[in-house]
Amino acid sequence: MDTKAARYETADPVDLPSVARGPSGTPVALSVNGTAQLVELEPRVSLLDALRERLELTGSKKGCDQGTCGACTVFVDDKRVLACLTLAIACEGREVTTIEGIAGDGELHPMQRAFVDHDAFQCGYCTSGQIMSAVALVGEGTARTDEEIAELMSGNICRCAAYPNIRAAIREVLEATAGATSEGDSRATA
16 A cells, blocks of 8 residues: 555544645635635646735735845735745635735825835835834834844845835834833733
8 A cells, every 4th residue: 555645544533624626726815914815726826926026915015035135025814925825725725915915994004104204215126025024123122222123024025225214114123112011011010
């Protein structure tokens, strides 16, 4: 008996795919920016290509298509990922958030506003990936200094070298977040 086949026979049925999927298109259920989407995709399609070409969400950019520039950074279940290296089909049952989904009620996200205020972009090509990584960095709460910001943002390349302005924008949001947190802490202890 083929050992590979035996593994599938003894596997927990929950672990087995419910639908046979092959090289042709198959329905893929995605939740993007809080909206359920059903798209017909070939299983090898990257999340980036699905977002840009099928869902027309073009904020995430295809820079290198090799996971080295960060222009395609999005969130999957609130964690930053490189959409060019992530299969769309692997995101079924998970929440995908793109640059188009971080603002609310017609207002810019505080990080978007800080990037505008600090002129933290030149050509703008990397900006959406920079902003998504910066939002994640603030949420992770691990950066306090410019050196830590630079290190934690090192996966996002800006060919125009707007790094000082990017760090200034991130610092502004970090300080505002820290201020809001400390105000909440002082109110809780009063």
